[in-house]
Amino acid sequence: MISSSDRSRRIRGKEVFRRMTRENSVSVNDLIYPMFSSFGKGISKEVSSMPGVYQQSIENIVAEAKEVYGLGIPAVILFGIPETKDPVGSDAYSDHGIIQETIRAIKRELPELAVITDVCLCEYTDHGHCGLIKNGDVDNDSTVELLAREALSHARAGADMVAPSDMMDGRVRAIRETLDDNGFKHIPIMSYAVKYASGYYGPFREAAESTPQFGDRRSYQMDPANRLEALREAKQDIEQGADIIMVKPGLPYLDIVRDLRNEFNMPLAVYNVSGEYSMIKAASANGWIDEERVVMETMLGFKRAGADIIITYHAKDVARWLSR
Ligand code: PBG
Ligand code: ZN
16 A cells, blocks of 8 residues: 555646745856857857857957846856967966956956956966976976966956866965955955866867877876865865865766765855767757756756856856746
């Protein structure tokens, strides 16, 4: 006999009851949209492995930012493709670098759209690593100095928030101190606190033209097997002054999102990275899955795992689907 208290289907039986008892939801307020800003004029080049995502010159970035703002998405995160790369990533901290000019152009037209910048060197170095190379490896402390300079130049150009993605030790503290000492106490840091050395970044490296020319990023990004280390990384970044902590990638690391949610009372972001996007796009282009359904289920998965903020290339579609 099935007892009357076993009837879970009573509630599931009507949409109105499902709606009343739904535990999690996705909102446009949760979303951050990543954009790739390229030097030059009239550029709008689709990334072949990321349908719907473009490398664009500044005027086209501003036009898309208007669309993003119009959809109610609160923020974009910017990546730069500079005209020239060199061993020390000079364009990253030049006051007239690609990102600095892009920030000014967006803020001029859309003062209310939050502009977040990715703070890293890999898009600007000719070797494609996230820092300065010494004796064949990325040197931590000299890289941290440059990252702090980069974050400061973003803030000077008008960035609303900076997001270091390099995984050097001590960079959050260095950036915090540099911002504070230069009149930017109010600019928050969203730290890529827990960032794994992941195969899921493949399409991004095409988009940002940032594939390492030798070796890989395993000496600074985390080993995918590790879980306790994620708690240590997040703790360090919080102690150093991070305002928002992030887990990256998203889908293969939902357990880590939940661990951080349970352990720290901080705003928590998840990066639904390029490879996750490409897989859904490829499968839906083939008619193998229902794109809207799978994307929305994915977003809900991030929320259920405990994320407050979702950085995703699907953001514009999600905003449109939510507003129907
Ligand atoms: C730069 C950076 C990367 C991503 C965000 N910032 C690439 C990397 O570390 O190789 C990946 C984002 C994505 O795959 O969508 N360090
Ligand atoms: Zn990098």
